[in-house]
Amino acid sequence: MPNKTFFWFFLPTGLAMILFIGLPIISTGIQSFYAQHDQVVKEVKKCDPFGCTVSIVVDNEETSKIREAKPLGKFNGFGTYTDRNHLAVDEIKKFWNETESFGAFVDQVTNLPFYKALIFTLTYCLFVTPNVLLLGFIIALSLNAVARKIRGPLIFGTILPMIVTPLVGSLVLFWMIDSQGIIGANIQNLMNDPYLSLKSSKTLTWITIIIYGIWHHSPFAFVVFYAALQTVPQEPIEAAIIDGASRFQRIKHIVLPHIYPVVTFVALISLMDNFRVFEPIIGFSAEGSAQSLSWLIYDNLVNEEVILFGSAAATSMMTIIGIAILLAPVLIRTWKEFKTAR
Amino acid sequence: MDYGLDTKSNRLKTFNTIFIITWLLIACFPFIWTFWGSFKVRADFFSRSDWWYAISAFNTLIETGGKFTTNAYTQAWTEGEFWKASKNTIIVTVFVVSISLFLGTLGAYALSRSTEKYAFWILMAALIFRAMPHITLVSGYLFPFFELQIWGILPTTIVVLVAINQPFTLWLLYSFFKTVPKELDESALIDGCSYFQAFRHIIMPVMWPGVITAGLFSLMLAYNDFTVTALLLNQENHTMVPKIQSYLGTNQHEGNLMWAVSAVVSATAPLFMLVMFFQRQVISGLTAGAVKG
Numbered sequence: 001m002p003n004k005t006f007f008w009f010f011l012p013t014g015l016a017m018i019l020f021i022g023l024p025i026i027s028t029g030i031q032s033f034y035a036q037h038d039q040v041v042k043e044v045k046k047c048d049p050f051g052c053t054v055s056i057v058v059d060n061e062e063t064s065k066i067r068e069a070k071p072l073g074k075f076n077g078f079g080t081y082t083d084r085n086h087l088a089v090d091e092i093k094k095f096w097n098e099t100e101s102f103g104a105f106v107d108q109v110t111n112l113p114f115y116k117a118l119i120f121t122l123t124y125c126l127f128v129t130p131n132v133l134l135l136g137f138i139i140a141l142s143l144n145a146v147a148r149k150i151r152g153p154l155i156f157g158t159i160l161p162m163i164v165t166p167l168v169g170s171l172v173l174f175w176m177i178d179s180q181g182i183i184g185a186n187i188q189n190l191m192n193d194p195y196l197s198l199k200s201s202k203t204l205t206w207i208t209i210i211i212y213g214i215w216h217h218s219p220f221a222f223v224v225f226y227a228a229l230q231t232v233p234q235e236p237i238e239a240a241i242i243d244g245a246s247r248f249q250r251i252k253h254i255v256l257p258h259i260y261p262v263v264t265f266v267a268l269i270s271l272m273d274n275f276r277v278f279e280p281i282i283g284f285s286a287e288g289s290a291q292s293l294s295w296l297i298y299d300n301l302v303n304e305e306v307i308l309f310g311s312a313a314a315t316s317m318m319t320i321i322g323i324a325i326l327l328a329p330v331l332i333r334t335w336k337e338f339k340t341a342r
Numbered sequence: 343m344d345y346g347l348d349t350k351s352n353r354l355k356t357f358n359t360i361f362i363i364t365w366l367l368i369a370c371f372p373f374i375w376t377f378w379g380s381f382k383v384r385a386d387f388f389s390r391s392d393w394w395y396a397i398s399a400f401n402t403l404i405e406t407g408g409k410f411t412t413n414a415y416t417q418a419w420t421e422g423e424f425w426k427a428s429k430n431t432i433i434v435t436v437f438v439v440s441i442s443l444f445l446g447t448l449g450a451y452a453l454s455r456s457t458e459k460y461a462f463w464i465l466m467a468a469l470i471f472r473a474m475p476h477i478t479l480v481s482g483y484l485f486p487f488f489e490l491q492i493w494g495i496l497p498t499t500i501v502v503l504v505a506i507n508q509p510f511t512l513w514l515l516y517s518f519f520k521t522v523p524k525e526l527d528e529s530a531l532i533d534g535c536s537y538f539q540a541f542r543h544i545i546m547p548v549m550w551p552g553v554i555t556a557g558l559f560s561l562m563l564a565y566n567d568f569t570v571t572a573l574l575l576n577q578e579n580h581t582m583v584p585k586i587q588s589y590l591g592t593n594q595h596e597g598n599l600m601w602a603v604s605a606v607v608s609a610t611a612p613l614f615m616l617v618m619f620f621q622r623q624v625i626s627g628l629t630a631g632a633v634k635g
Contacts, residue, residue, distance in 0.1 A: 165583055181393070
C-alpha cells in the first residue's frame, strides 16, 4: 500500500491514539513536576473591649486568585517524587540511620504509602498470575475431555466471571463473603468466632482479593488454552500412547511444548492486567488494609478538598515505568526477531 | 481429549466430572445467589442474625407480605434514577462501538496491507498503549479537561473510551484482515479501483465476522468501564457502573445496599444474554492473535 493511502486510512485512529493516549502520558509527565499551591494566609487583627488578638486565617480570595493565574500549581521539580507519599527518600534515610535491625527498617519502609501499595500490587501479581495459568490450564484440559454436545453451556458458565466488570464481580463476591453474607456467616459459625470478618484482618483481606483475582482471570486463560488445545496434533499423542506414555507424560512432553507460545502470551496479558488492580479494592471496601498503585492515583483524584494532580501524576509516571519494566523483555525479544527477520 | 486410543479409567472420569461441577459452582453460584437475593429485603439478604433468612425470606414476609419482592428494583430504577444511568450507558455504548469500529477497520486494513517497517512499529506502539493502566491516562486527562471545560459530559467520555479501545481493536482486526487473502483486493486494484473503493466494495462484505467480534469487545469495554466513567462524568451523566458504586454509600452517608444489588442484576443480565448469544465470537476474539502466533 502506498504511503499516502496508508496515511489517510490510518489518520483517524492514529489521531485518536495520539490525542488521547500519547498526549495524556506527556500531560501526566508535566503535571508530575508541579504541586498544588499552598494556601495564602493573612494575619487578622481582631479588637474587642478586652484587647486585641492576632489570628491567622486562610485568605480564600488570594488563594483562588493564585490558583486561577497558575492553574497547574507551583513548579516542584522532582519534589513530588521524593516526598513522603511517594519515594520518601528522606524518611528512608532516617529509618536507615535510626532503626537497629534490618527487619525493623523494612517494617518502617513498608508502612510508607507508596511502598505499601507497591508491595500489595506485586504480591497480587505474584500470586494471581501463576495460579490463573494453572487453573485455566486444568479447566481447559478438563472441559476438553467432556462430550462435545454439552461443552457449549459449560463454556458459557466458565466465562461468566470474566465478562462482568471487576467492580461488579468483586461486589457479588463481597456480599457473600462479608460477615452478613452466606459464606461469611457460615465461616463464623464454623470457626465459632462471631467477630471474624473480612475487614478485621489484613491477611484475610489480601487473601480474599487474590482469590477474587484468580476467579476473575482464570476464564481468560481457560479460553485461550482451550482454543490452543484444539490445535494440538493427534499423531504424536497416539504414538506416545502406543509407546506407553502416561497421561501426565503426554501432557508434559507433547501438549505443553505445543502450546508454550500461548502460555507466554496469557502470562503477559494477565500480568499487565493484574498490575493495574484497582476496582476490587473498591468492591471489597478494602481501602484500609490493601492499597494498590492504581488505587493511590484514584484516591488522589477524588480527593475532596483539592484534587492532587501532581501527586497522582507522579504515582502514574512510576506506574508507567513499572509497566515498562514488565514489558521490556517482550519488546526486546520482538525487536531481536524483527532484526533477524530483516 | 477424545482420541480413539485414549481410554480413560472410570476413576479419572468421575474425578473430572466432580472437578467441573465444583468449578462451575464457584464460577456461577455468586451470580445466582445475587439474583435470588435481589428479590429479598435488606434484613434478609444481609442478615445480622441468621443467613438462612435469605432463603426462608423471614423479614421479606413481614415487610412485604410475600416471599419475593421487586421493591429494590422499582426503587433503584425510579428514586435511584437508575433509568438515567442506563440511558447514559446505552448512549455511550452505541457511540463507542460504532466510532471505534469505523476507525478501527480503516486503520487495521491499512496495517494489514502495508509492507513497510513503520506498520510493525505502529503495532508495537499499540501494544504498549494497550498496557497503560487506564487510571494513569485519566490522571493525564483531568487537568486539561477542566481547563478546556469539557469535563463531565458524555461526548468527552465517548471519545476517550474510543481512543483507549483502539489498540485492542486494531490488533484484533489486524489479525483478522491478515486472514483475508490479499489477492481479493489486489485484483480489484488491477481492475482500476482505488484503495478506498476496494475496501468499500470488496473487503467490507467479507469482514463482518471480524467486525462483530471487535464490536462485542468494544461494547464490553464501554459497558463495563468504571475508571473513566467514574472520574470523567459528573453525577448527572453517570453510567451504570459508577452509579452502582454511588449506591454503596461512603463514610459520610449511608448507601442503599439493596439498590446496588438490584442494579448489579439489572446491569449484568443484558451482558449475559449478549454473551450467550455471541459466545462463539467472544471466544474467537480472545484467541485471535494468541493461537495464530
